[in-house]
Amino acid sequence: MTPEEPFAVLGLEPTMDPLAVKSAYFAALSRHPPHQDMEGFQRLRRAYEALTRPGGLAAAYLTSPVDVQKLAREARERFDAPLEKAAVVARAERTRAETVAQWVERCSRMSWDEALRAFAR
């Protein structure tokens, strides 16, 4: 079973700020006091301990969910147009180069007589 994401349990965006973790913990504690909601309190406690053990905050931040859709969208906005433009140029260049290569390949294999016949006016 995957453990709960500790930032989410504390109602916090992933952060590297230990003070923000502490504040979020105490704020959440007031919503789940141990004498009223033991289970909720224990979840909070587990999350808080996971974030405050040595290296825990950095590891939790590292493994917290990332909005990859947003990253992908930003990357598209930045690169898609230049990529498309470069592709058009490169395709044209490639076509030209391929035409020349084809020309060389076909003509160089002909004999002089064949060439004269093929291109005779």
Next chain:
Amino acid sequence: MAKHDRTGRQHRQWLEEARKYQKRGDLEGMLSALLRLPPPLREELLPSGAVLFRQAVREQHRRGSWGTLGTQAVRADAEPGLVERGATPEEALATYWPLVWAAGRARDWERARRLWQPLTGPARAHAPLLAGAMDGWLSSEGSPAPELIAPALEHLTPVDALLGIEPPRQHVSLPPPRSLEEVEGALLALCALEPFPVFASRAEAWARAAPAEVARAVWELAGQLAARELWLRAAEGKGHAPLAEPASLLARAVREGGASEALSAPTLQALRVVAAGLARPVVSRLEDAEPLCTLAQAAALQPSAQPWVVQAVSGLRFEGAALPRALGLYQELLARSTNALLWARAFLAWCEQNPEAPNAPGWLQEGLGRLLSTEASSLLSWLGGAVPSERMELIECVASTCAPALVESWVDACWEGANEELRRALSEAIVILLGRSRLKQGEGQLERLLRGVGNLQDMERMLREVEGAVEQVYSSMKLTGDGLRIWRRFAPRVLTYRVEFLEEAVRHASSDAEAWEATVRYLEAHPGNTGHIEALRTMEVLEREVLARRILERWLEGRAANVLALAEAAVAAGRMNTPCKYLHPVLEAFMRALAEQLPAPHAPVVEQAQALAHKHGFRLRKRGASRKKKAASTKGHRASRSKKKSGSSPSKAVSPEDGEESS
């Protein structure tokens, strides 16, 4: 004059060679000699050579041997007579034609243009389209305008590919960037037109072949495009495996491109993307570990990101198939950063991966050395905050596999600030160090013993005999050399933490008084029954009867006439299988105290002690029953009397040592 003679002699020699090869019909041999001669001297052999040359060109053209034809083009350019001597004009033109193509295909444009000259006129006259295309191809050095080539190409009859003679469509590779200005266009085009693996390998090849400045620019943009690919693949949500390729290119770009600042943020983001959704904080699959470790290594190259990467990696746990890859990451990070948490995590991972290895690798030992000299307190903090099982595992592993001097320094550095529980744990390191010293000592002795062995059979026999003995002797061996030094250094601090240390102290004590002093220190730290029983058993092992008696007296003194305390002592001694010679006095003391305090206090432990006493033949004796009467009793009597209820009748404790009759 002499020089002139020498040249003449050389020319004659080449001419002879050319003649010889000509007779043999060997064109190559003949041409290499003939073309060295000055033109007037070639005249003799040129007609026959030209015939052979033209034949060879025809044959090589038919076979498509463009490399050889390229050489022939050079020869024809140097000696046009090879093409023209004795040939009809048509034959000469037909020979020049393939040579033009050979030179052009070899990008020898100057020569190609020279060889094309004789063909220009006939081509313009009979095939202007061909002439135009050829002029365009040669003058643009292989990059003619499409409008020059396309019409000529269209003029050729289409060839049915099914006949198998249509040349395959040429796949043209994109040219690498030659300057900074070309980098963006070239790399974007490569990324747009090629599949990602091709893009990655080609970009790497470009960067390796380019000058440093261009290479850096290639790596930077390749890294950004790798990050883009990683986001796109992650957004598709097809798991971690597809992320490995772009992650690897991004990491290479960071590493090879000199950790460019522009790649810092994408690398950290990529690290988070590949780490997100792991069954945290444990990484056990290689396909998860690979991109994670690769990117972490790359991210740590940025000084600003390094502390965060080190902390984040320290907070993860690798296991199983992920361990070998993780060890590579730990090693690289520890070379850059001194961090107790990371070092401890690395050591634990190494132990898990190499449970039988006798020595820790240099990088882990050096890491400990660096920590001891710069951040010793952080080692103590880690030990204090670690879960007990991990703490013990680390202590055992470090003590078993690091250099003894390093372990000593480590224990020293942590001891002062450690609490009692941690000191007890650290004392295990000393136990292990002493064991290692003994083992070394034992191995030395065995080696000396085996030096006198004559053959393999002798050795086998001796090993069989010696092995068991060594095991026994090993544990009772006195420490020498390094072991003794370690013991003397740590004895005052560790004595009270383990009974093994009491054993060591008594074994190495110079007098009974010194041994007793150590025993008292131990007993003061362990005033309970277990401490006394362990001390007694230690003296039993060491055959220190007098000390054992003194321990026993001290133990019983402290519980004199206290039925409950004596009952607890007796039960503990019974549970720990204390030898009878020490158990019986305790039982006797208990029974005497019980006899004095009848009726017996109602407590389970008293009942257990009574049962134990009964099992060992102790009975409550009636008050007033004389020893004399008892002496007359027999076993049978005892058995029959024991069935009677002692009930309320006053009784006295009698031990089996007093005589069988006493019970």
